Amino acid sequence: MGYSFSPETKEKFDVLVTRYPEKKAALIPTLWLAQEELGWLPPEALAYCAELLDLAPSKALSVASFYTMFNLKPVGRYKIEVCRTLSCALCGAFEILDHLENRLGIRVGETTPDGKFTLMTQECLASCGTGPMMQVNGKRYFESLTPQRVDEILNSLA
Amino acid sequence: MSFPKILSANWGVPDNHHINVAMSRGQYDVAREVLGGARTPDDITAEVKKSGLRGRGGAGFPAGMKWGFLPKNDPRPRYLVINADESEPGTYKDRRILENDPHMLIEGCILASYAIQAHACYIYVRGEFWHQQSILRQAVQEAYHKGFLGKNCFGSGYHLDITVHSGAGAYICGEETALLTSLEGERGYPRLKPPFPATHGLFQCPTVVNNVETIANVPWIVRHGGDAYSQIGKYVVGPDGRPQVDSRGTRLMCASGAINKPGVHEIPLGIGLMEYIDEYCGGVKGELKAAIPGGSSCPILTADEVRSVEMTYESMAKHGTMFGSGGLIVLEQQTSLVWVLHNLLRFYSHESCGQCTPCREGTDWLYKILGRMLQGKGTEDDLREVLDIADNMEGRTICALAAAATMPTRSYIQKFREEFVSYFVKGGRPVDRRGRYLHPVAPVGAAV
Numbered sequence: 059m060g061y062s063f064s065p066e067t068k069e070k071f072d073v074l075v076t077r078y079p080e081k082k083a084a085l086i087p088t089l090w091l092a093q094e095e096l097g098w099l100p101p102e103a104l105a106y107c108a109e110l111l112d113l114a115p116s117k118a119l120s121v122a123s124f125y126t127m128f129n130l131k132p133v134g135r136y137k138i139e140v141c142r143t144l145s146c147a148l149c150g151a152f153e154i155l156d157h158l159e160n161r162l163g164i165r166v167g168e169t170t171p172d173g174k175f176t177l178m179t180q181e182c183l184a185s186c187g188t189g190p191m192m193q194v195n196g197k198r199y200f201e202s203l204t205p206q207r208v209d210e211i212l213n214s215l216a
Numbered sequence: 217m218s219f220p221k222i223l224s225a226n227w228g229v230p231d232n233h234h235i236n237v238a239m240s241r242g243q244y245d246v247a248r249e250v251l252g253g254a255r256t257p258d259d260i261t262a263e264v265k266k267s268g269l270r271g272r273g274g275a276g277f278p279a280g281m282k283w284g285f286l287p288k289n290d291p292r293p294r295y296l297v298i299n300a301d302e303s304e305p306g307t308y309k310d311r312r313i314l315e316n317d318p319h320m321l322i323e324g325c326i327l328a329s330y331a332i333q334a335h336a337c338y339i340y341v342r343g344e345f346w347h348q349q350s351i352l353r354q355a356v357q358e359a360y361h362k363g364f365l366g367k368n369c370f371g372s373g374y375h376l377d378i379t380v381h382s383g384a385g386a387y388i389c390g391e392e393t394a395l396l397t398s399l400e401g402e403r404g405y406p407r408l409k410p411p412f413p414a415t416h417g418l419f420q421c422p423t424v425v426n427n428v429e430t431i432a433n434v435p436w437i438v439r440h441g442g443d444a445y446s447q448i449g450k451y452v453v454g455p456d457g458r459p460q461v462d463s464r465g466t467r468l469m470c471a472s473g474a475i476n477k478p479g480v481h482e483i484p485l486g487i488g489l490m491e492y493i494d495e496y497c498g499g500v501k502g503e504l505k506a507a508i509p510g511g512s513s514c515p516i517l518t519a520d521e522v523r524s525v526e527m528t529y530e531s532m533a534k535h536g537t538m539f540g541s542g543g544l545i546v547l548e549q550q551t552s553l554v555w556v557l558h559n560l561l562r563f564y565s566h567e568s569c570g571q572c573t574p575c576r577e578g579t580d581w582l583y584k585i586l587g588r589m590l591q592g593k594g595t596e597d598d599l600r601e602v603l604d605i606a607d608n609m610e611g612r613t614i615c616a617l618a619a620a621a622t623m624p625t626r627s628y629i630q631k632f633r634e635e636f637v638s639y640f641v642k643g644g645r646p647v648d649r650r651g652r653y654l655h656p657v658a659p660v661g662a663a664v
Contacts, residue, residue: 077379079293079336079419085401086384090343111401124403124569125384127343143305144512144559145472145545152649181387181563182512183344184308186543187470187478197346 061102067091071110081111089122098129126180127196134169134176136215139193143182146189150203154190155179157205161212175212219448219484222436222466223429227316233351235358238319244364246439247326251372255438260331264434266442268451268464273299273390273427274511274541276529283332285414286422294334295418297399297425298325300341300348301383301390304511305563306543309468310428312480314341314348317432318355324431325378326369327438332424335375340395343384353380387567391615392425394569405571406615429468450486450528461486463528467542474501474548489517489525493546502548506632510540512560513620515627516553536627553635554644555651557628558586564621575618578609582625589636592644599629599636 063071071091075084088110092103099122101115108118122128129137140146140155159165162175169176185191188201192208200211231237238244250260265280286294298321302310313321325337341349356378359365367375381399388394389404396418398404417423437445445465452461463485469492470480476498483492489509493500504519515537517525525535532539547556561583570576582605585598606622613619629636639645646654 077377080400082401083399083419086398087382090382090384121401121403125343125386127385142559143563144556145306147559148473148545148547148551148650150650156649180344181566182303182305182307184302184311184342186306186308186472186545187480189472193344196344199347 061092061096061100061106063091063106064095067095075111082113085111085113085118085121086125089118089128093128098132135174137176137178137195139178139180139183139196141181141183141185141189141191141193142179145182145186146191149189151190154192154203154205154208157208158192161209174215219466221482222445222448223313223317223320223432223468224480224482226320227312232316233318233355235319235355235362238317242439243319243435244323244326244359244362246435247323247330247364248370250327250438251330251370251374253372257331257333260327260438263438263442264331267433267437267445268442268449268462269430269433269437269445270463270529271427272429272433272467272542274304274513274538276539279426279430282414282426283328283424285412286332286424287415290422292421293336293419294332295421295423296325296329296332296334296337297392297396297418297423298337298339298428298431299390299392299395299425300339300345300352300428301395302345302428302541303342303387303390304513304541304543305560306472306508306511306545307470307541309470309480309542311345311348312468313428313432314345314352318352319359320432320435321352321428322355322359322365322378324434326364326376327434328424328426328431329376330374332422334424335377337376337378338381338399338418339378340381340383340389340399342389343382349380349382356380386569387563388569388615388617391617394615395425396423403569405569406617408614433465448484450526461528461530463530469496469527469542469544471497471544471546473507473544473546474504474551475499475546476501483527485528487527488523489527489544490523492527492544493522497544497546500546500548502550504546505549505551506547506553508543508545508547508624510538511543512545512563513616513624514538514540515623516631518631550652550656552645552647552651552653553628553632554586554590554639555647557625558583558590559651560624561586561621564617568617568621572613572618574609574612575621578605578618579621581605582621589639590644592639592642594636594640594644596637596640599633602629 074087088107104118105115108115190203191201226232261283269279270276329337386404389398391406393407394404413423449464454460466482472478481496507522521535529539565579565583568575568579609618610622
């Protein structure tokens with residue numbers, strides 16, 4: 059087996075697993091810990107998470123593949139996700155998407171050759187009053203976007 | 217209309233998410249008193265029943281009654297689960313509570329857990345709310361350090377653990393049984409009801425699932441009394457002695473689309489929808505065409521209906537729609553409703569969990585047919601086909617996602633049929649990247 063948690067992450071896991079009466083319930087939080095360390099969930103990580111919780115590796119894959127935020131393939135250093143659902147679409151989400159495609163030279167679903175950016179779309183991220191918006195690495199929201207603002211953000215991402 | 221702000225009173229107070237700031241204005245006082253023995257659990261449930269508070273997640277089910285469904289004298293553990301999986305398109309209100317007043321929610325969790333005698337509470341927050349989760353986790357930690365949570369809450373001997381649980385990206389997990397399945401470490405598949413969560417919920421134990429906003433109301437209700445809460449909003453008793461309108465309290469509305477000032481606003485229930493748009497949202501940007509009143513799963517309202525509907529559960533129902541999650545999306549004349557429906561059907565097709573065939577296939581067929589119409593390749597037969605597919609989806613699935621796609625679909629076609637028909641020309645009707653018609657009038661030759 060090629061993967062195991064760092065001592066620090068293992069400590070976090072040991073705490074979180076006590077929060078549930080059934081070990082299996084800790085599966086999604088455990089997968090999050092692995093993705094936090096690796097940036098994605100390779101088969102070794104899925105197998106390791108499953109083993110920690112006395113589950114079959116296939117169980118971890120079955121669950122991870124259901125949720126859009128788990129990366130089952132490597133992504134760029136910055137995963138950019140643009141919300142394309144109605145409220146954002148009405149105020150220019152597709153213009154932002156066009157701009158990102160042009161600027162990065164890739165299409166939705168692709169990663170730049172230098173491995174820096176991956177571009178994706180997302181469904182409603184609850185920024186309906188502050189659209190258009192994009193989320194970076196499943197964490198930070200950037201809202202009320204304009205093409206100029208997108209350029210500034212891209213430049214600020216090292 | 218003058219009314220006390222219950223949920224949003226402290227938004228904008230600096231550092232309001234820190235426990236000392238929250239406590240300086242009395243947060244946790246009520247919970248301390250109640251757990252100290254001032255009120256029994258049944259008292260708290262009775263107070264919430266009296267308030268008339270209805271669930272703010274979408275279905276509008278009376279909150280106190282839901283709590284009352286848990287079986288008495290059952291040896292199994294009980295659970296309180298908070299639905300913070302806010303993902304209904306157009307909705308962004310719970311997010312504001314998590315960001316601005318997490319301690320109000322935590323005190324609500326303590327009171328509600330005590331009322332149903334739960335010793336474990338899970339707050340299921342959508343995975344994308346990474347920032348909101350970190351605020352909430354810190355707030356929960358603070359409450360533990362103060363001794364308000366844990367083995368001996370407020371020194372009362374009452375034991376309560378609150379755990380913030382992150383989702384990982386799935387709209388369906390906002391459906392309460394899917395949320396429970398997901399919380400158990402599974403794919404987020406909804407479950408058949410019955411059995412209901414009240415008897416077989418989380419880990420097959422008695423469980424109450426409530427929305428963030430619903431629970432955030434509880435500290436105010438317990439402090440000021442259910443009667444005070446029920447004075448706000450609209451409550452009308454009919455000649456038979458039964459309520460004709462039962463829409464009490466305030467609620468958070470989230471507005472987006474063609475309005476001048478998008479935002480989250482706390483309103484007293486019962487005001488007119490147009491009054492809300494004009495007074496809180498700065499009016500319509502452009503000429504009003506239609507509006508989706510409570511999130512994308514609600515049937516659409518025409519401009520005339522927007523002008524006549526009141527913000528009550530009952531008036532929404534009379535107009536053939538729902539109050540839903542309070543996510544208002546306003547649409548103006550230039551916007552193509554075929555484009556709008558196509559956008560939403562892609563959403564439902566993407567978010568169907570795939571468990572039931574009518575929904576898994578049906579949402580995708582609807583999305584594809586709408587795509588064909590958008591390109592000007594649609595026919596009258598397609599409209600019939602859409603309605604026929606909708607008939608074969610509704611009521612034939614485990615959860616309501618299929619209906620959340622078909623009810624709006626049917627309403628768009630019924631109320632704006634001519635616009636759909638105007639697409640049945642070669643090339644359809646071109647729109648820009650925001651769904652606005654390039655040629656406001658239907659092209660010559662359109663069969664209307």
